[in-house]
Amino acid sequence: MKENLDNVLDERLTQLLAEDETLEESLTQPQLEPLLRLAREIEALPLPEPNPRALRVTQARVREAAILRREKARRGGLFLSWLTGPRVSLAFTRALAVVAVVAVIGLGTVAASADSLPHSPLYPVKRTTERVQLFLTFSPSGKAHLHLFFAERRLNETLELMSCCQSVDDAILMSMLEQTDLAIKIICTLPTPEAEPLLNRAAELTAQQHTCLSQIRGEVPTDEWCMLDEAIATCRCYEQILEGEISDMHQPTVVPE
Numbered sequence: 001m002k003e004n005l006d007n008v009l010d011e012r013l014t015q016l017l018a019e020d021e022t023l024e025e026s027l028t029q030p031q032l033e034p035l036l037r038l039a040r041e042i043e044a045l046p047l048p049e050p051n052p053r054a055l056r057v058t059q060a061r062v063r064e065a066a067i068l069r070r071e072k073a074r075r076g077g078l079f080l081s082w083l084t085g086p087r088v089s090l091a092f093t094r095a096l097a098v099v100a101v102v103a104v105i106g107l108g109t110v111a112a113s114a115d116s117l118p119h120s121p122l123y124p125v126k127r128t129t130e131r132v133q134l135f136l137t138f139s140p141s142g143k144a145h146l147h148l149f150f151a152e153r154r155l156n157e158t159l160e161l162m163s164c165c166q167s168v169d170d171a172i173l174m175s176m177l178e179q180t181d182l183a184i185k186i187i188c189t190l191p192t193p194e195a196e197p198l199l200n201r202a203a204e205l206t207a208q209q210h211t212c213l214s215q216i217r218g219e220v221p222t223d224e225w226c227m228l229d230e231a232i233a234t235c236r237c238y239e240q241i242l243e244g245e246i247s248d249m250h251q252p253t254v255v256p257e
Contacts, residue, residue, distance in 0.1 A: 117157055118169050140186050141194045147183035148201055151176050155209055162216050170227050177234050180206060184238060192249055199249065203242040210235040 116122040130150055137143050154176030161169055180202070187198045210232060217228045 117160055118172055141190055141198065144183045144186040144190070144198050145201075147179045147186070148198070148205055151179035151183065151209075152205055154179060155205075155212060159212060159216070162219065166219065166221075168216070168220055168224050168228065170224075173227065173231050176209065177231060180209070180235075180238055184241060188245060195245075196249060199242060199246050203239065203246060206235050206238040206242060210239060 116126050130146075130153075134143060134146055137146055154172050157172050158168055158176065161167065161172070183198070183202055187195050187202060190198065213228055213232045213235065217225060217232070220228065
């Protein structure tokens with residue numbers, strides 16, 4: 001019964017509001033009269049009008065917020081364009097990076113982080129400082145030197161972790177190989193006078209990596225053998241590349257007649 005009344009009410013409201021019939025014609029069910037009269041009264045109510053003063057205040061606030069937002073964006077854009085424009089040298093931009101790092105973490109913290117190991121609170125500072133050093137280095141040979149230095153650091157960290165934890169951190173091991181790879185790629189593009197000392201240094205380092213990883217293989221848990229074997233094979237590959245580069249460098253230059 002209730003469901004039938006609901007249907008009748010929906011139908012009568014639709015016809016009444018569409019003015020297809022009058023209120024009196026819609027009252028086929030006496031119990032619907034209060035609801036139908038209320039619907040007619042609500043329909044007859046005037047639409048609300050916003051207060052003109054409140055509307056003006058709201059519009060003014062919206063305009064003010066838009067102006068402030070544009071002004072902030074303009075100032076930020078001017079600073080960035082000044083910072084990256086032709087008047088500002090790359091050296092100055094990189095100097096700003098150093099100032100920012102020092103301001104955030106402090107000189108003492110940077111110095112103290114140099115000997116930190118993975119899982120130490122200062123280790124992220126150490127790695128961040130390394131990235132800043134690379135960013136501030138202009139020449140390819142300087143970058144190659146840093147990559148070799150960082151690769152040697154990762155090897156020393158691996159050995160120290162092995163000494164205290166009898167385990168190898170795979171992320172540190174992969175970083176060592178990555179730094180070595182980046183150094184070799186740069187060195188192979190350098191002219192001979194710049195490349196020669198770096199090639200010799202890289203050859204010494206890769207041989208050291210190969211030897212050290214081979215020595216600690218028997219001391220790590222067996223589930224780390226596969227990772228170490230892959231790293232040892234990669235070091236051997238680097239050694240062969242460097243041996244070939246050094247051999248080519250010492251080949252006598254044939255002058256065509």
